[in-house]
Structure formats: C-alpha cells, structure tokens
Amino acid sequence: MTQPSLSLVDTDPAELAVDAIVIGLHSQPEEDGALLPAAGAESIAAAFDGKLTATLALLGASGAPGEVTKLATLGTVAAPLLIAVGLGNEPTGPAPDLETLRRGAGAAVRALAGSRTVALALPSADDADAAPVLRAVLEGALLGGYRFAGYKTKPQKGRRDPVGELRLHVPDATDETALAEVRRAEVVARAVRLTRDWVNEPPNVLQPAEFADRIVAAAEGTGLEVEVLDFEALKAGGYGGIVAVGQGSEAPPRLVKLSYTPEGVSDPKRVALVGKGITFDTGGVSIKPSAGMWEMKSDMAGAAAVAATLLAVAALKPGVAVSGYLAIAENMPSGSAYRPGDVITMFNGKRVEVFNTDAEGRMVLGDAMARACADGTDYLFETSTLTGGQVISLGKRISGLMGSDEATGLVEAAGAVVGEPSWRMPLPDDVRKGMESEIADICQTNANLDRAGHMLQGGVFLREFVAEGVEWAHIDIAGPSYHTGEATGYWTKGGTGVPVRTFLQLIESL
Structure with missing residues (x-):
C-alpha cells in the first residue's frame, strides 16, 4: 500500500478541516483515574466547554496506553470525528514516554482506516526534546x-483503505528542524514498510532470485553500488555455507552486496550489515514439523531489514561508509540437499561438521560475515531469525544480542531510543566446548545434539567468522521480526520491520 502523505500544520487544531482529529488522553491515578487531555488538545477541550473528558469516560475511555475512543463532534470542532488515544498516566516530565507516543499514534491512525485526511494534535515538547518527540x-x-x-x-x-493524508500539529510548521524530521520519518517509514512487504510476500513468489532482483530494482538510481553473486559464482568463490544450504532447492541461492560511500568524508568509519535471507525454511533433510511451518516465509526478515536499511542510508546520506551483505537461499529437502554428517568448507576456510540441516541460518551467515570482514570493516552488525531459543528466552518483542562490548552497547542504546529493545546474552566457553568436532574445525550445533543454550550456540558459531579487531554484534530477531497476533500499536500483523530503525539510529550515532 502507498505510504500516506505527511505535512505539518500550525493552525488551531479545533479549526482544522479534516476528516478526523486525534488527541491524547491521560489518566490521573492520584485523582481516582480522572481523565486529562494531553498537551496539544487544549483548544479542542475548550471547544467542548469542559465536558470532553466526562463524555469520553461515558464512552469507556480510561486513558490506558493505546486505547482508542471515537467521538462524533457534531460541529463542536471543525473535524466531524474525534479520536482520543490513551497515553497512560499523566507524565511527570515534559512529554510522555516516546514508545507510548509511538504506539498511540500508530493505534489511532490504524483505527481511522477509511478516512482521507487525519490531523494529529498529540503532545510536543520544549526545544531540547522536540525532535525525538516529533x-x-x-x-x-x-x-x-x-x-x-x-x-x-x-x-x-x-475493509477500508488506510489513511491517505496525515497532518501533524506543531507550534511552527515552517521550523526547519521539524521539517527535517518529516523528511527523515518519510524515509525511515518507507524502509520499514518495504521490509514488511518483502517479509509478507508468499514464498512461492519471493524465491531467492526474485528477492535479489527486487533488491537490485529498489537500489536502482539511489547511488548504491550493487554486486550479485549467482549459484555458479558462489561455488567458484568458495561460499560453501550458502551453496550447501541452497543446493537442495530448484531456486538457486544468491549473495547480494549493497554499498554506500559518503561524499566528502575522508577515512569514514566502516559499517557492515549482514542479514539472513532464507526465503523459506523447511528445515531441509532435518525437516521441521508441519504445524506453523508457513511462518517460515519470514526467515528472510534479516536480509529484508538490511537491504531496506541500505536504501534509507542512501537517502539520508550519513557520514559513515555502510555495506550490506544479504545471504539469500531456500532450504529444501531433495536428492541434492546437504545432509547431517557433511563437512562444509566455508568462505574463510573453516570446516564445519553439519549435524542439523535446520540450523541453516548460521551456515549462510558465516559466509556473508567472513566476506564482510575480508572486504574490510570496523563494525559488523548481523541480524537474523536464527533460533527458536530466542523466542523461548526473550519472547516476541525483545531481540537476543551477542557480540563484543562496544558493538552490543551500540545496538542496545539505539534500540532503546527507537523502541526495539534487545537483551545481551553471554557467549560461554562451555557452549563452545560442546561444539568441538572430531573431524572438522567446529560442529554446526552442539556435538551431543543438546539444545541447551540453543540461542547461545548460534552466537558462538557466528563468532568464528568475525575477523580479529572487528567490533561485532549478532541480533537474533526470531520473535520480534514477525507478529502473529492482532495489530497493536504501530505493529500490524505479519512482518514488523525490526531492526531497521535500530540500524539507522545506530549509524547516526556513529
């Protein structure tokens, strides 16, 4: 679907001639839960002659975060429909929690599907906090x-069409800082929405070659350098992991590299982003149970996020050199599929003994990470729907995070800013010891087929493919990348776009 148009307005919200106006609503625990219009709604509350909160309460509003209450204005203000979205308890600081605002705005706009033009009179902040709130x-x-x-x-x-035009009320619609935030938000949202589109595509449509072709088409005219390795080039180049995983499918694998170089910056910091792009994962010979297997169309969410991030980087033009490596394959069982017991020689020369063909993500990522290090980088950030252990340990909103101290710290801090939390996990020596092989350099999984510390095994394995001196982080998004429940906040059902916004915030911080 087309992204809504976005503009700023500084007209009195009560006088905006739009289909619907959105305001925030707080609860006041110290006043027995009495409702309080959030900052930005003053003129609208005044137009209702002090009866707005009482009327909303009669409609069931409580001010709970994300709660949406609709009220026909009957000419009280210019907009015929008022939406009050809960923002939780009255804030103690200058503005509500940023993630609460983010989720509230998302819930309100989704509830207004079918409206052509919507204005948001949600809280702003003083000059020091205006940009992050906006x-x-x-x-x-x-x-x-x-x-x-x-x-x-x-x-x-x-089914009603999504909102077509969004107008955000601000104190000054000509303020350059605010206008810059609008331009940035349009780029970032476009990247997240594209990631969601790719993840939501059916796997018979988005097979490896098609996925690579769409990435190349999206990069056309952006200034990004593009390199695509097909199956024959991967075999010739020694990408044993990608070849092994992809050889069981009639749709052969690809490795796509996207590169951005800033203009006029001497010796910029170099960042490599690596993404897992398994367009469908049956588990291969170690086949998965059939229940829920359809969701494995989302096993390329890491690669989708990395590709979309590079497109956004090309538009935002940070002073950092950024490259994206997308390891794309389909993991299928067939007469040509790789097997448990195989020994695979990876791009960096390490030899891996395969125990479970369903641990295919680490195989394709190992090659892509080794290639990124061979090309030269200061930081390597890899993201993947790698393990069910992440979901068991941390749930569906918090990513698993492993790696070096500096790199994991950067990811953690960036995710906290944008509302994509992660939790640092260890890389214990005993987990590595359990992956010793008698015939190769390392086993792909625990040599005793023990799933204990399953998420940690993935991180320990991937560490083998990071060059010395490179700051690195592995971000396991098995849960956060795909939302199977009902829409909530700014997440809709299906692909979420995690961790595109984390990556962009992180790159800006560098």
Whole structure:
C-alpha cells in the first residue's frame, strides 16, 4: 500500500478541516483515574466547554496506553470525528514516554482506516526534546496504518483503505528542524514498510532470485553500488555455507552486496550489515514439523531489514561508509540437499561438521560475515531469525544480542531510543566446548545434539567468522521480526520491520 502523505500544520487544531482529529488522553491515578487531555488538545477541550473528558469516560475511555475512543463532534470542532488515544498516566516530565507516543499514534491512525485526511494534535515538547518527540509521533503514525496489499481477487467486505493524508500539529510548521524530521520519518517509514512487504510476500513468489532482483530494482538510481553473486559464482568463490544450504532447492541461492560511500568524508568509519535471507525454511533433510511451518516465509526478515536499511542510508546520506551483505537461499529437502554428517568448507576456510540441516541460518551467515570482514570493516552488525531459543528466552518483542562490548552497547542504546529493545546474552566457553568436532574445525550445533543454550550456540558459531579487531554484534530477531497476533500499536500483523530503525539510529550515532 502507498505510504500516506505527511505535512505539518500550525493552525488551531479545533479549526482544522479534516476528516478526523486525534488527541491524547491521560489518566490521573492520584485523582481516582480522572481523565486529562494531553498537551496539544487544549483548544479542542475548550471547544467542548469542559465536558470532553466526562463524555469520553461515558464512552469507556480510561486513558490506558493505546486505547482508542471515537467521538462524533457534531460541529463542536471543525473535524466531524474525534479520536482520543490513551497515553497512560499523566507524565511527570515534559512529554510522555516516546514508545507510548509511538504506539498511540500508530493505534489511532490504524483505527481511522477509511478516512482521507487525519490531523494529529498529540503532545510536543520544549526545544531540547522536540525532535525525538516529533520523531516518535511521525514514525508511529506512518507505520500504524500499514497494510500489505496482498493477493485477494475480490474486495474484502468492510475493509477500508488506510489513511491517505496525515497532518501533524506543531507550534511552527515552517521550523526547519521539524521539517527535517518529516523528511527523515518519510524515509525511515518507507524502509520499514518495504521490509514488511518483502517479509509478507508468499514464498512461492519471493524465491531467492526474485528477492535479489527486487533488491537490485529498489537500489536502482539511489547511488548504491550493487554486486550479485549467482549459484555458479558462489561455488567458484568458495561460499560453501550458502551453496550447501541452497543446493537442495530448484531456486538457486544468491549473495547480494549493497554499498554506500559518503561524499566528502575522508577515512569514514566502516559499517557492515549482514542479514539472513532464507526465503523459506523447511528445515531441509532435518525437516521441521508441519504445524506453523508457513511462518517460515519470514526467515528472510534479516536480509529484508538490511537491504531496506541500505536504501534509507542512501537517502539520508550519513557520514559513515555502510555495506550490506544479504545471504539469500531456500532450504529444501531433495536428492541434492546437504545432509547431517557433511563437512562444509566455508568462505574463510573453516570446516564445519553439519549435524542439523535446520540450523541453516548460521551456515549462510558465516559466509556473508567472513566476506564482510575480508572486504574490510570496523563494525559488523548481523541480524537474523536464527533460533527458536530466542523466542523461548526473550519472547516476541525483545531481540537476543551477542557480540563484543562496544558493538552490543551500540545496538542496545539505539534500540532503546527507537523502541526495539534487545537483551545481551553471554557467549560461554562451555557452549563452545560442546561444539568441538572430531573431524572438522567446529560442529554446526552442539556435538551431543543438546539444545541447551540453543540461542547461545548460534552466537558462538557466528563468532568464528568475525575477523580479529572487528567490533561485532549478532541480533537474533526470531520473535520480534514477525507478529502473529492482532495489530497493536504501530505493529500490524505479519512482518514488523525490526531492526531497521535500530540500524539507522545506530549509524547516526556513529
């Protein structure tokens, strides 16, 4: 679906001639939960002659975060429909929590599907905090209304088109800082939405060659350098891991590299982003149970996030050199598939004894990470839907994070800013010891087929492919990359776009 147009307005919110106006609503615990219009809604509350909160309470509003209450204005203000979105308890500081704002804006815009023009009179902040508050509202609003176009042959009854135009009320619509945030939000949201589109595609449509072709097409005209290695080039180049995983499929694998070099920056910091792009994962010979296997179309979410991040980097033009490495394959069982017991020679020369063909992600990533280090980089950030152990340990919102202190610290800090949290996990020596092989350099999984510390095994394995002196982090997004429940906040069902915004925030911090 097309991204909504976005603009700033400084007209009195009560006088905005739009289809709907969105305000925030707080609860006041010290006042027995009495409702309080959030900052930005003053003129609208005044137009209701002091009766707004009482009316909203009668409609069931409580001010709980993300709660949406609709009220027909009947001419009280210019907009015919008022949406009050809960922002939680009355803030003690100058503005509500940024993630609460982000989720509230997303919930409100999604609830207004079918409206052509929507204005948001949500809280702003003083000069010191204005940019992050504005950024949170803009990103939430643009992402909350996302919907995958899909493949329905007939219009769905009752399904309304997403909002077409968003207007955000600010004190000064000509302020250059605010306008810069609008431009940035449009780029970032476009990258996240593209990631979601790719993840949501059916796997018979988005096979490796098609995925690579779409990435190349998206990069055309952006200034990014593009390199694509096909199956024959991968075999000739010694990419044993990608070749092994991809050889069981009739749709052969690809490695795509996207590169951005800043203009006018001497000796810039170099960042490599690596993403797992398994367009469908059956588990190969070590086949998965059939229940829920359809969700394995999202096993390319890491590569989708990295590719979309590079497209955003090309538009935002930071003073950092950034390269993206996308290891793309389909893991299928067949007469040509790799087997448990195989020994695979990886791009960096290490030999891996395979115990489980369903641990294919680390095989393709090992090659891509080794290639990134061979090309030269200061930082390497890899993201992948790597292990079910991440979901078991940390759930569906918190990514698993492993690696060197500096790199994991950067990821952790960036994720905290944008609302994509991660949790640092260890890389214990005893886990590495359990992956010793009698015939190769390392086993792909625990040599005793023990799933204890499953998430940690993935990180320990990937560490073998990071060159000395490179700061690195592994971000396991098995849970956060795909949302199977009902829409919530700015997450809709399906692909989420995690961790695109973390990567962009991290690159800006460098």
